[in-house]
Each structure stands twice: as structure tokens, then as C-alpha cells.
Amino acid sequence: MAKQVIKVEHLEKYYQKDHILHDINFSIDQGEVVALLGPSGSGKSTLIRCLNGLEPYQNGTVSFNGDQVVPTEKNWQKLRQKIGMVFQSYDLFPNLTVLDNILLGPVKVQKQSRETAKAAAEKLLDQVGLREYENVYPRQLSGGQKQRIAIVRALALNPELMLFDEVTASLDPEMVRGVLNIISKLAQDSDMTMIVVTHEMNFAQQIADRVLFLEDGKILEQTKGDQFFKQPQTDRAKEFLESMDF
Amino acid sequence: MAHSGINVLFEGRNLIRLFGGLWTTVEIAAVALVLGLILGVILGVLRTFPNRLLRLVLRLYLEFFRIVPTVVLLFLFYYILPKQLGVNLPANQVATLVFALWTAAEMSDIVRGALISVPKHQRESGMAIGLNRLQLYRYVLIPQAVSLELPATINLVTRVIKTTSLLMLISVMDVINVGQQVVEANNQKYPTGVFWVYGIIFVMYFAIDYPLSWWAKRMDKKRLERANG
Ligand SMILES: Nc1ncnc2c1ncn2[C@@H]1O[C@H](COP(=O)(O)OP(=O)(O)OP(=O)(O)O)[C@@H](O)[C@H]1O
Ligand SMILES: [Mg+2]
DSSP: OOOEEEEEEEEEEEETTEEEEEEEEEEEETTOEEEEEOOTTSSHHHHHHHTTTSSOOSEEEEEETTEEOOOOHHHHHHHTTTEEEEOSSOOOOTTSOHHHHHHIIIIIISOOOHHHHHHHHHHHHHHTTOGGGTTSOGGGSOHHHHHHHHHHHHHTTOOSEEEEESTTTTSOHHHHHHHHHHHHHHHHHSOOEEEEEOSOHHHHHHHOSEEEEEETTEEEEEEEHHHHHHSOSSHHHHHHHHHTTO | OTTOGGGGGGSTTHHHHHHHHHHHHHHHHHHHHHHHHHHHHHHHHHTTSSOHHHHHHHHHHHHHHHHSOHHHHHHIIIIIHHHHHOOOOOHHHHHHHHHHHHHHHHHHHHHHHHHHTSOHHHHHHHHHTTOOHHHIIIIIIHHHHHHHHHHHHHHHHHHHHHHGGGGGGGTOOOHHHHHHHHHHHTTTTOTTHHHHHHHHHHHHHHHHHHHHHHHHHHHHHHHHHHHTO
16 A cells, blocks of 8 residues: 555635635645646645645644644744655746755755755756756746746755746746646656646646545635546536636 | 145144044954854844844834934044943054944844845745745845845945044044144144145045945946846
């Protein structure tokens, strides 16, 4: 039986008085790719931000590799090297070169030697076709290139779980394909466990082993990927897919 | 004109004395700036921490040094505090201390402002790769804040240097004080000497401060150009 990487039980999240997430329960096995879908404002970002402690939650638990996380800043900070996250805004550190952006985590957080980390980073850069940009500063890159580097920066820590929050939403259309291909390749060629928030339905259908459909902060359905897109179980999900022109 | 006023500068050791005074001024300003800027960065970082009490205390510190005029601060530290506390520091050290504390206060505000204007996403991306708070500041926030705050810092430096002209008030042998003595001693022989002495002091201050403020302006312009693409 596959190992359970992350498990969420009875998670509740409030912003002041606003109840944002309601009794969230799910778990993800190693190697599984889960697409987190739902209309704008349904709480997708908030939910995945709770999974690496960027957002505090008021009730419920998150367990990682079977251990319940005691939600202190220090514990989350340690866990974040195992839970990579890539955001919608490509936010490389503008004060560092591409290579130094990637090496910051491995060298400063994980205390790897610069040589070891550099060799690994260059291999990853090769895989995303950006090896020749390693000494360039982020402002000299296109949005798509920045986002690919941001993915490499997260992967360089050798995470066990990757969280992607609409990583192509602010890219020019012609840049989207390249970034999505990298995520697809990661899903196919490695055993990476991933949660992907996206509004690219074709992409979600192609990579998702399972879909979590979120609305108004509740998980309305959890369905196998191929089934969700053919035959969603709830009317709301059906309407959602129609609204996405799918 | 046998007694042209400019000769007052070349009479005896006058010019050397003026430069000696300038040196005292520069020394006080330099030491105060180095100490003040370092302390200011630390205080500025602390002012972005969530602890409310800490932020309040540091805010009061800033407001105190900002509201109380520098003249009053100098008098306070030189004449009043020693009587109350029984510490007697030489005037030069009192001056250095006052200027350092004042610089630190102003600098803390510049640093805080720059740090909070680094986009929130930068902080979160840093956290997302597992940086702890110290590393986040060291590698991500402070380097980005520095480029934002450099022009304001240089302007602060020029202000501090200008304000050193108040040092004579607590009998530091700074360039202004020396200048006054030279004027008084030579008043009989060179009635117009006063213009020349203060003229050269003006040139001295100008020579130090103008390049700095030119540099700050140029950097600000460049930054705006870069921000506007
Ligand atoms: N910092 C915040 N303070 C208060 N409310 C917030 C905050 N961030 C998000 N919310 C609210 O929480 C709800 C969920 O937001 P969230 O960003 O998680 O949605 P989402 O599903 O990611 O939407 P989108 O598809 O637009 O990214 C929204 O109603 C939003 O207004
Ligand atoms: Mg979102």
C-alpha cells in the first residue's frame, strides 16, 4: 500500500469572522497527483497555503508522513523544505542570480555544500531547458522562464510534496504550455506527490489522478480524475466545468 | 589693497587650524554615522517584528529624537544629564553619542519603511523554501530594502553632516568654533575677514555634502527609470 504523504482532518479556517474553510478532510498517497478545482474565491489558495503553514488554521489537523504537525512557526519552517510551493506571481528574488535563487534553500537551509547543490541545480536547469541562464538576474527573464526557475527552486530542496497555485495564471498564453509541460513531466516521470490548483481544465484532466472540487470553502466532491471530467458527481461541478468551457 | 580680507586665511596657522577643526567635525560625523547606521538597521529590522511592545518602545525612541531639536539634545546630553547622572563625558564624545543616537532613530524609520515595502510575495517565497526569520532578512528582505533605501540614507548622511555645525554650542573645537576664534582674533587687522572665514567653511561643507546629495538624486532617478521600465 502506498504511503500517505499528507492527511487533513476537520480543518477549519477563519479570517476574523469570515468562515473560509469548512471541515476539510482528505488524504493524498505518495505519487498521487491531485487537482484542486473550484470557482474563484472558493478557498483553493487558502487551503493549500494551510498545507505548508503560510496560513494559520483555527481547528483540525494536518499530518505529514503520518505525523500530526504541531503548528508552530518553527515546525512549519522545517517542514517547508519537504513541501515545495510555487505561486501564481513568479517571485524569484531579484537581488540574486538564477543559480543563487535555486541554491539558497539547499545551501542555507539544508546545509548542502555549494558544489553538490550546484551540480544538482544544473541538472534541473537542463531539464527545464534554462541551463544557459544560470548567471542571469531574474529581471532579464520572461515570465515563463521565471516560473520555470521558480519550479526548479522548489524542486532543488528535494521535496516530497509539491503545491502549485495557479502557476500559469499570470503568464502570456504562449508561455503557458512550456510551464505546464514541466509539471506534466514531473507527474509522469517521477513519483512526486502534487496538489495542483489550476484553471486550465485540459491540463487538469491530463495529469489529475483525483480531483478535489471546492466550493464556498467546502469539498463538494472527490472524484477520480478521468471520471470527474466525464461525469462529475455534483451539479455544481457540472456547472463549473461548463462555465470553464470544458 | 594691502589688507585684503582673504589674507586672514594665510595669517599664522589659521588655515591649518580651520582644517584641524574640519577634521574634528568629520571625525565626529564619521564615527556617529557608522555607529548610528548600524544601530539604525538593527532597530529598523526589529520594528518590523510582530511584538507590539517592542515596536512601541522603538517608535517612542524615534519620535523623541525626531521631535526634540538637535540643539536641545546636545544641551541635554552635555549639560543636564551629567549633573543628573554623574557621568562626565568629553564634549567630543557627547557629540558623537547624540549624533549616533539621532542617526539610528532616523535610520530605523528608513529601514523599516524599505522593509515593509518589499512585496509580501517575496517574504512568502522565502518562507516557502524553508528560510528561518534570520535567513529571510539576511538573504531576501534586507538586500532588497537596501536598494530602496539608499537615496534616503545618503540624504540622512548629508543632513547629519550639515547639523554638525551645531557642535560649537557645546564647545567642541569643530570647524565653526575655530572659525569664530579666527575671526575674533583677527578682527582688528582684517575687518572683512569674517566673510572669508565663513566663506571657506561654506566651501568645506559644500565640498562634502554636494557630491553626496548629487549621488542620492542620481540613484533615485535611476531607480525610477528602472521601475518605469
Ligand atoms: N487575507 C485575507 N483576508 C480576508 N479574507 C481573505 C483573505 N484572503 C482570502 N480571503 C477570502 O477567502 C476566500 C477564499 O479565497 P482564496 O484566495 O483562497 O480563493 P481561491 O479559490 O484561491 O480564488 P481564486 O481562484 O480567485 O484564486 C475569499 O472569499 C477571499 O475573499
Ligand atoms: Mg487563488
